[in-house]
Amino acid sequence: MRAGSQRTQRGMTLIEVLVALLILTVGLLGAAAVQLNALKYTDSSRMTSQASFIAYDMMDRIRANSAADYTATPPTSGNLSVARDQDLYDFTTNIASFGGPTATGTITRNQRVYTITITWNDARAANTATAARSFVLSSRAAVDPVVSP
Secondary structure, three states, X not given: XXXXXXXXXXXXXXXXXXXXXXXXXXXXXXXXXXXXXXXHXXXXXXXXXXXXXXXXXXXXXXXXXXXXXXXXXXXXXXXXXXXXXXXXXHHHHHHHHHHOOOOEEEEEEEOOEEEEEEEEEOHHHHOOOOOXXXXXXXXXXXXXXXXXX
């Protein structure tokens, strides 16, 4: 054996360090991508929950004031002396504050069944320029009258 060939290697070579750094970088980038997707979808589910809160609140208001027609056009300002106008104004204000100026809400009635639809732009979760999401709530607002035979 040669005298110079019996040296033991101490430490790491530069190539080993670079490979370890590359593996660490790929792992960190993957973790960051997972975290960004989690934030994106959490925001989307928060908006769906907020839309459901607004719709159920409006349905409770319709039930409390069942004699009023809630399919009318919402007023542009609140009116505390007329409960229906104030309810509709609060409904549109709540929708605009949670979903921005493009969010919309509609109330329709078919016989005694009210349908509340809230639509907003959820482009952040869909990774597109526009992605409309909707929450629809249908419920009977009044009890059917008892008919005697």
